[in-house]
Amino acid sequence: MNTDTVERLPRISAMQFATMITSGYIALGIFYFPRQAISNAGRAGLWSIVLDGLITWVLMHLIFRVSRLVPNETLTSFAPKILSKPVGFVMAMYTIIYHFILAIAAVTLFGFVLGDIFLPLTPTWVIVGSLVFTAVYMGWGGTAGLARTLQSGYTPIVILTSLTGLATSLLVRHPVLLLPPSTFPVIPILRGAWQEYIIFIGFQLAVTLYPFIRNEQRKQAEKYTYIALGIVIAILVIEYEVMIATFGPAYITQLRWPLVSLMRILSVQGFFIDKFGLLVVALWTIIVAGFTAVRLWCLTHDTMAMFRLKGALAYHIVLAVSGFALILSSTVIPNAQFDEMLNERYLIPAGTFYLVGIPLILLPVAYFRRKTVKKLRTQTETTPPPVG
Amino acid sequence: MRFRVWSKAITVLLGLIFLLTGCWGNLPVNNRILVLAMGIDPAKSPNQFTVTFQSPTPSAVTNSSQGSSSGSGGQSAVFAVKGTGQSLEAAFNQAQAKVSKDLYLGQLQLLVISNQLKPTLLKRAVTSLQSIGTLDKTPYIVVANESAFKMLQQTSPQAKFPSLYFISLFGCMSCQTDALGMRFWQYLVRIDTRGVDPYIPVALPFSQGYRVDRIALYRGYHYVTMLDPTQTTTFGILQGLAHKVSLYLPKFQATVAFLTGPSRLTTQVVNGQVHATFNVHLTAMLMGLDSHSETTQKISEISQMASDTLAKRCVALVRQLQHQDVDPLGIGRMLSWQHPDTFSHYAHWHQEYPKVHVIVHCVVKITDVGTTK
Numbered sequence: 001m002n003t004d005t006v007e008r009l010p011r012i013s014a015m016q017f018a019t020m021i022t023s024g025y026i027a028l029g030i031f032y033f034p035r036q037a038i039s040n041a042g043r044a045g046l047w048s049i050v051l052d053g054l055i056t057w058v059l060m061h062l063i064f065r066v067s068r069l070v071p072n073e074t075l076t077s078f079a080p081k082i083l084s085k086p087v088g089f090v091m092a093m094y095t096i097i098y099h100f101i102l103a104i105a106a107v108t109l110f111g112f113v114l115g116d117i118f119l120p121l122t123p124t125w126v127i128v129g130s131l132v133f134t135a136v137y138m139g140w141g142g143t144a145g146l147a148r149t150l151q152s153g154y155t156p157i158v159i160l161t162s163l164t165g166l167a168t169s170l171l172v173r174h175p176v177l178l179l180p181p182s183t184f185p186v187i188p189i190l191r192g193a194w195q196e197y198i199i200f201i202g203f204q205l206a207v208t209l210y211p212f213i214r215n216e217q218r219k220q221a222e223k224y225t226y227i228a229l230g231i232v233i234a235i236l237v238i239e240y241e242v243m244i245a246t247f248g249p250a251y252i253t254q255l256r257w258p259l260v261s262l263m264r265i266l267s268v269q270g271f272f273i274d275k276f277g278l279l280v281v282a283l284w285t286i287i288v289a290g291f292t293a294v295r296l297w298c299l300t301h302d303t304m305a306m307f308r309l310k311g312a313l314a315y316h317i318v319l320a321v322s323g324f325a326l327i328l329s330s331t332v333i334p335n336a337q338f339d340e341m342l343n344e345r346y347l348i349p350a351g352t353f354y355l356v357g358i359p360l361i362l363l364p365v366a367y368f369r370r371k372t373v374k375k376l377r378t379q380t381e382t383t384p385p386p387v388g
Numbered sequence: 389m390r391f392r393v394w395s396k397a398i399t400v401l402l403g404l405i406f407l408l409t410g411c412w413g414n415l416p417v418n419n420r421i422l423v424l425a426m427g428i429d430p431a432k433s434p435n436q437f438t439v440t441f442q443s444p445t446p447s448a449v450t451n452s453s454q455g456s457s458s459g460s461g462g463q464s465a466v467f468a469v470k471g472t473g474q475s476l477e478a479a480f481n482q483a484q485a486k487v488s489k490d491l492y493l494g495q496l497q498l499l500v501i502s503n504q505l506k507p508t509l510l511k512r513a514v515t516s517l518q519s520i521g522t523l524d525k526t527p528y529i530v531v532a533n534e535s536a537f538k539m540l541q542q543t544s545p546q547a548k549f550p551s552l553y554f555i556s557l558f559g560c561m562s563c564q565t566d567a568l569g570m571r572f573w574q575y576l577v578r579i580d581t582r583g584v585d586p587y588i589p590v591a592l593p594f595s596q597g598y599r600v601d602r603i604a605l606y607r608g609y610h611y612v613t614m615l616d617p618t619q620t621t622t623f624g625i626l627q628g629l630a631h632k633v634s635l636y637l638p639k640f641q642a643t644v645a646f647l648t649g650p651s652r653l654t655t656q657v658v659n660g661q662v663h664a665t666f667n668v669h670l671t672a673m674l675m676g677l678d679s680h681s682e683t684t685q686k687i688s689e690i691s692q693m694a695s696d697t698l699a700k701r702c703v704a705l706v707r708q709l710q711h712q713d714v715d716p717l718g719i720g721r722m723l724s725w726q727h728p729d730t731f732s733h734y735a736h737w738h739q740e741y742p743k744v745h746v747i748v749h750c751v752v753k754i755t756d757v758g759t760t761k
Contacts, residue, residue, distance in 0.1 A: 042728065043728075116521035117522065117524075118522075119412070120413065121413025122412040122413045123412075126412055174725075176722070177725060247577055248577055248581050248721070250577075250581040251576065251577045251580045261525070264524040264525065264526070265573050275524065275526075278524065
């Protein structure tokens with residue numbers, strides 16, 4: 001039972017937190033998966049995926065440690081109090097801009113995918129517009145409402161996609177490729193892991209979302225998030241194996257969106273929808289809408305924390321303006337190739353820098369400014385959870 | 389208060405502008421010609437090809453949905469539009485100009501290519517086909533001897549449209565001697581993978597429909613040859629695709645039928661020489677032997693003879709393929725998977741391929757005697 005004095009934020013459960021964090025990544029990278037890993041490391045690209053998973057686990061651990069410093073405040077809110085205002089301001093700006101560009105890359109990419117397969121006559125900005133509008137609507141009700149929407153929409157689609165992924169194992173043509181690769185070319189594996197890391201970029205929203213967990217469920221929320229990460233890695237490994245044993249490594253490197261290609265060749269004869277895989281690709285709209293909604297939510301909260309805005313009206317205005325800006329900005333990206341270049345050249349380095357940089361800066365400074373941190377912790381909660 | 393209501397209403401209306409855009413590129417199916425089969429032939433002018441877009445007639449579609457199997461008043465169930473050009477897109481434009489509805493390729497089920505198509509033209513066509521977003525790369529691909537257009541003109545009493553015939557044939561494993569069906573994406577995989585060459589089933593029209601018992605072999609985009617029916621069944625055995633292959637043994641006056649089973653290819657490098665081993669394990673039914681002579685020893689002898697005969701056939705076929713410098717069995721591909729370092733040393737696999745030492749282990753196990761399935 002929570003006996004703390006401050007309960008100012010609407011709270012979410014441990015499972016909702018894990019769902020929101022999971023929906024905050026994978027959506028963007030899943031389209032390219034596993035082309036970059038295979039292009040660099042061939043069959044040994046499997047180790048790139050596993051390595052990415054391990055790195056994410058470590059970074060997630062560090063990010064949770066940062067969040068536990070002041071568990072009732074978002075990073076944008078407490079960082080200036082620990083690091084000084086200018087540094088905190090730079091960090092907040094970085095977070096906001098990064099969330100924004102990541103969201104642009106994701107919605108535009110999905111706009112291109114949908115346009116290419118289903119809506120060749122519809123302009124991309126229109127597809128992006130409807131996607132963003134849906135995302136804004138999902139986030140309109142606030143944290144708890146968004147979390148519940150994700151639980152009822154995102155999770156079933158992920159489960160359906162996973163089951164469909166298992167069904168694609170019927171397409172396997174070369175079972176010999178299911179054997180784990182026996183070679184470990186270190187540099188290609190690392191290069192593959194780096195370029196494939198876009199799949200996990202985005203879980204840093206944990207620093208904004210952490211204060212919204214119900215106090216007594218924080219530990220459980222972290223545990224569920226780790227379990228969800230394990231499930232994601234397991235699904236990726238299965239998909240990797242199925243794809244490589246279906247197409248072979250050489251052909252995958254020729255495909256722009258390998259997983260979409262795999263889904264498109266999946267047909268269930270006799271079923272009321274013959275091209276079942278295409279249906280699943282269409283349903284991914286919900287996953288990308290979830291990703292966008294979570295990102296817009298983060299963007300809104302970070303902006304509000306930075307400019308000290310409060311109240312439901314401010315939240316709605318910032319959310320709607322962010323969504324509108326997202327639609328306008330997406331028109332800057334001319335094609336899918338540019339979107340991919342944006343990911344590889346800017347979003348992966350900037351995201352990794354953020355994920356590594358935040359704990360590396362905040363944790364040592366917090367250690368040396370123990371008194372300040374203690375004061376901040378007890379201001380909002382009488383018995384906050386231990387940091388370590 | 390009134391401002392709030394109005395602002396909400398305006399927001400909803402603005403949102404609907406986006407949410408109702410599903411109708412943006414909407415085209416009713418009545419305004420579309422759903423192309424089910426497409427044939428590609430060389431045109432009279434060099435460096436050009438003629439593309440045939442075949443679609444069912446509206447009456448045939450209506451009859452089909454109502455379960456009728458006959459044509460309406462003896463009219464053809466399909467119609468074709470042709471276009472010629474230096475690119476697929478140019479041919480498409482010409483064909484589109486001849487019809488009043490939208491030629492739609494998103495429902496394509498069959499792709500027929502002529503074996504007379506030059507490699508440059510075939511490559512151009514395949515590259516264009518890959519870039520059509522609405523085409524999901526699942527149509528079956530077949531080769532026509534000389535003219536794809538003529539092949540598409542052939543009708544079969546078993547199916548209303550050529551595309552339906554081939555979907556029915558290739559979709560049913562037990563309906564074929566060998567499961568030769570090749571989807572477009574499977575063809576693309578072979579084209580884009582080093583160490584393996586594409587093969588495509590050949591559809592030969594005859595008075596009652598089509599005969600599909602041969603394959604055309606390609607080296608990349610170059611048409612090389614067509615295997616005869618016996619060689620095709622042997623190829624099927626080596627690929628693990630055999631389903632209803634039979635072998636008559638004159639010495640015993642008996643037939644080993646329904647030969648089916650997997651084939652496993654492994655590669656080894658022995659003193660710099662590449663060895664390829666096919667392990668073929670087939671089950672079969674013995675037919676034609678009278679019940680008095682069905683002894684265990686005799687069945688064993690027949691089994692042994694069938695194994696030896698098939699192994700010899702397989703070796704002969706692989707040697708022929710090596711001689712023709714075409715690798716549809718994917719020996720090079722398997723080498724690249726099992727011994728990537730060795731394979732990467734070969735700048736051109738086709739220079740090394742004819743030197744590969746091939747071994748075929750074939751075991752025929754007779755599981756049933758004297759009955760028909």
